[in-house]
Structures are given as structure tokens and as C-alpha cells.
Amino acid sequence: MLSIKNLHASIEGTPILKGISLEIKPGEVHAIMGPNGSGKSTLASVLAGREEYEVTEGEVYFKGKNLLELSPEDRAREGVFLAFQYPVEIPGVSSTNFLRTAVNQVREYRGQEPLDAVKFLSLMKEKMKLVEIDQKLLSRALNEGFSGGEKKKNEIFQMAVLEPTLAILDETDSGLDIDALKVVANGVNQLKTKENGTIVVTHYQRLLDYIVPDYVHVLFDGRIVKSGSKDLALELEDKGYDWIKEEVSGTTV
């Protein structure tokens, strides 16, 4: 479904990603872990199409299409969803209005009829239960004055409504207390199907207790230096990242 080959990307001339390769098949959950500054969030941003990052080498295919040639909005319409680490606020625009615009632009791209207000509201109601989000929150301006937890819940809610094929969760656990974390993870788990893939970008193992990955990859200095099962995450939790750093520098010297 997603095939990343030798991906290099830089920002303002500074290389961040230095040759990443990754295959994700439908139904799989991949966790990307690594210390601060290793390029985790950059990978998420490059996949979503953020323009500050320049792809200097490599290729990314998504459902057989060259993802790097698509605009950010077309990637979204093809089914790529990024749950932002820092969701932005858009004053005066209600979440409902925002999401309806999004859903209908996606539907138009896919040659589907737009949803009218009634159908859209019933879709919202159905998805609201999934992530335990309060309806009042959705009539407020998008993310404006939301707490950290509310913002993250809203991301997962948007994901539920947009039903992506590939969901990328960028440090979704940051700033969440344990209760909010459970709600968010529960939402993600319920949205998991045999057809869609999930990339969980996280610094800590904690989230992976609730969203259980099929594979764990450790990113360090722009490369995947170690891949393994969920046990790798536990090992990292136990030993920290230093042993990985040592292992990497050991092999390169």
C-alpha cells in the first residue's frame, strides 16, 4: 500500500532524512520511534506534502501512485491522513463547517455526490460516539481555545469522519494525560480495518501499550537503524535510546 524507497529530504539545504525505506501493507500498524531530532516528524510531514521540505532523492508510492507528485490536498483525497502534533486554530470557522468542506472536496475528487447537511450531521453523530467527543466542541471554532487533549481528540474525530487508507499519527500522545490517551488510542483502534494502514510516530513506548504495533522502527539521524516487533519498543523503554546510538556509531566507525 505504501512503499518508501531510499527517501532523502532536507529543509533549507540541511539534510534531515538520509535514505529511508519502508513497506506498509494493508492492515498493518507501524510505529516509528526515535530520539528528538531523529527525523520522525519530518517523515510524517514529507509524506503529507509539507512544502518546506525538499525531497532530494528516493521515491514514495501510495496505492500504486507516485505520492511525491501529488499536491497535499490530492494526497489527502487519495486517503492520506496526518494527525498533527500541533493542530492549528482557525478562528471563526466551526469544526462542523470545516469538516463538511473537507468531506465534500474529498467526495468531489472521488466522483461522489456531496453530502447534504442532514446526511453530514448523521455521519458526524455516528463518529462522535467513537471518539467520545462532545458535540459542543464541534460547534465551536476549530481548535480555538481547545485544551491539548481536546485538540488531539478532534484530530482523531476528523480521521474517523474522513476514513483514510493511511493514517499517520504524529506524536499524538504528546501532552495527553492517561485518560485522554486511552480515549484517543481506543478511537484509533476502532478505526483500524484490514484495508488501512497506520503509522504511529512517537517518542515514548506508553502509547504502544494501547495501540499495539505490528512493527517498530527506530529512526536515528535520518535513517531507520533498527526494526523489530513490539518487543523492541519495550526494550527501548527499558534501556533508553543511548544503546542504539552506540550501536550505530559502533558500526560506522
Added chain:
Amino acid sequence: MSKDNEILEEFTSKEYEHGWSVDYEADEAPIGLTEDTIRWISSKKEEPKWLLDWRLKAFRHWETMEEPSWPNVSYPKIDYQALRYYSAPKQKSKPSNINEVDPELLKIYDRLGISLNEQKRLQGIAVDAVLDSVSVGTTFKDTLSKLGVIFCSFSEAVKEHPDLVKKYLGSVVPSTDNYFAALNSAVFSDGSFCYIPKGVRCPMELSTYFRINAANTGQFERTLIIAEDKSYVSYLEGCTAPQRDENQLHAAVVEIYAAENAQVKYSTVQNWYPGDKNGKGGIYNFVTKRGICAGNHSKISWTQVETGSAVTWKYPSCILKGDNSVGEFYSVAVTNNYQQADTGTKMIHIGKNTRSRIVSKGISAGKSQNSYRGQVQVMKRATNARNFSQCDSLLMGDRCGAHTFPYIDIHNSSAKVEHEATTSKIGEDQIFYCNQRGINSEDAVALIVNGYAKEVLNQLPMEFAVEAQKLLALTLEGSVG
């Protein structure tokens, strides 16, 4: 160039959609401005002597005045002797109702999406259509007259209701008030007149649609709205002009009089030709709008969506004379390319317990300059006056400017005046966030801008709000990509 700048670039290059003009035979005054021009206009309109004298007095005063230089705008000096002050489409005979108006003229309004045909009109809005210097027709006159509401062209009001015109003309904006008001008083050609009798709630929106068609012609219209005790009216004003390389002058005056317990809501969607993207051409919009809450418990509310004109100079104001009277000003002013706007309001608190509210939202894109200028004045007698002002600026790109000039002048210590101001930028982050949910950049900007202006747009009557939203998006279209 960063992404939002590219987006802005594309968004700003959108063309003006009402830029066409139509050829018709016109009755025109000779170019230039002297006492003879004024006599010519006055006799053309078969005016009574008192009105000619009123005009001449304004003209003589205007000659002693200097064009104001304090607004934060710059434009080449206007040669007032090179302008034409009157141009009217020739109609075969004087139409007595809208069905007799020359179909060619009605077509102009059809093309603008304003049908003057009463059957085709949306119920609930009566229109007075002003083309260049004259009103070409007013709809729903009969329906309104049954309630005693007078809604007609200014010229007709001078003929049919001279006492009312004489009593109120210049009572809110004196003929000597300021440079452009004096000029307007001297040469005004037409406009709308509206009178709501005591206790009547006007059942439909009244609206004037201004269109400048002729080249090298200034448009100087005057609107006078009188709301008697316990009456209510909602009034709309719209305007467009053809795309021409020369600048054209529009200097209008609007006067509103609200008696005891009367309420007047005045909404404007201003879409005069703003000039091309290099700053060539466009309308100079120098307008004086003022309302007086003369009676106790009266209320005047201005709402404006300003998207057009090369240069705008406009401060719709309220004189809160009656005790417990309320003044409101809601404004969205958008400038793009080389547009300049210096706009805001004045709230003058004279009566006790008077309240005013100012919400101003400026949006600047391209290389434009957008200034808010507002004055809150609380006079000695105005105990317990309240004012709340909120002035927000939104910047798109890094080559435009936003300025705020608030003036506060308090002579009563019981006054409570609050001022809040914010400046923000449409960020790449916001646009990317929308993109990531499948929304293209152009719609993202429209969404963000409309969200930002929501508080003001909510004040507009329903159909107008939808139009205004589209207009905002259209004005900024091409400024992002």
C-alpha cells in the same frame, strides 16, 4: 517565495467581474465645475430655488476649503475642473413606474444580477437603481406607500415631499461639514430618499444599487433616511463600476435620522472597481456617512463590507444624542494589490447611558494599505456612556500594511471605554492544515477569511451575507496558490 506568498499571488490576480460598460445616449453637463455647472444641474432637475441656493452656498464654502491630507492614503491630485459632474442616460419619456423604464437600462441591472422586475425580484427587497447621476427606477413603491413608507429617488422626493427634504437635508451632515461633503452638497445629482412613518416596521429591506457607467464622470449621490418614532428599517447599499484606466471619483453623502425608539440598520457591500493589479484605474471612494440617534432609545447600526475602490476614505458615524441610544459599527475592509483604505467610525456620545460598539476587521493582501481610524468621544453630559471597540487586522503576505489609529476623547469620568486590537497573519500552517484535510488552498483562504470576518458578516441580512462571503473570496482570489 514561500508557499503562502505564492498562494496570495495567485489569489490577488483575479479580475474584477463587473468591469464592463455599456453605450447609451446620455445627457451630460459640460466638463468642469463653476457656479454655472451647479445652476445647470439644478435647472436640469427643475429644482426649487431654495435647493439651488443651498447648493451654491455649499459650493462657495467648498471653494475656500482644502482637500484633506490627513488620511493614510496617497493618490495623484484630483483636477476637479477636468471632471464631469452630471451624466444621465437619456430616456424617451419619464417613466412613471419601473415597467416603463427603458429596457436597455434594465438590462444593465440584469447583467449585474439585480432584476428590477418586481415579479422576478426576491420578495422582501425593494430596490432603487441609480445609474451615473440619476435614479432609473424604484421597485415596490406601491406596496410600500400603503404603509406610508416613502422610498423613491432623491429627485422625486424634492418634487413630491419638499417639506421633508427641506427639514432634514443637511441636518446630520451639514453642507459645510468637510471637503467632500461640501462638494457633494454642491453637485449631488440623485440618490435615494426613505421615510418610515411613526410606528411602522418596514416589511422589506430597502436597497439602493449604484452603478457608474459613464467615463470621466464623478458620481455624487445623496441618501437621506428618516425613521420616525418607534419605526424600523433595514437598508442595503451595493455598488459597482466599469473597469477603466482612469480614476473616477465617487463622493457620496448618507444621512440618517432616528427619532425616539427608532431603529435603522444600514448595510453596505461596496464593490467599486479597485483598479488593476498594477494599481491603474479604480474608484476614489470619498464618502461621508453619518447618523443621528436624535430620540431617546434609538439605535443606528452600520455594517459595511468594503472590497472595492482604489482609495477609500469613509467613516460611518453615529451621533448619540438621545438618552439610552445605541450606535454600532461593524466593518470588514479588504484591500488587495495597490488598494488603499482609510476607514473606521466616529461614535459621539452626547446623551446619558449611550452605548456604542465598534467591530472592525481589516484584511490586507498584495501591496495594499489598510487603516482603521476610529474616534470615540464622550461629551460632558453623557453620564454612564459605554464603548467597546475591537479592531483586528489580518495580513496576507509580507508586502501589505495594516494600521490602526484609535482616538479617544472623554469629558465625563463615568464613561467606560474599552479597546481591543489584534494583528494576525494567515499562516502557511493554517493553509497546510486545510490542504491536509483535502481542501484546496483557494477554498482554505476563503474559509479562514470568512471565519475571521464572521462576527461582521453575521450582521448582514441573509442574502447579502452570502453575497458578501463570495465577494470576500473573490476579492482575495489569486492571492494564494
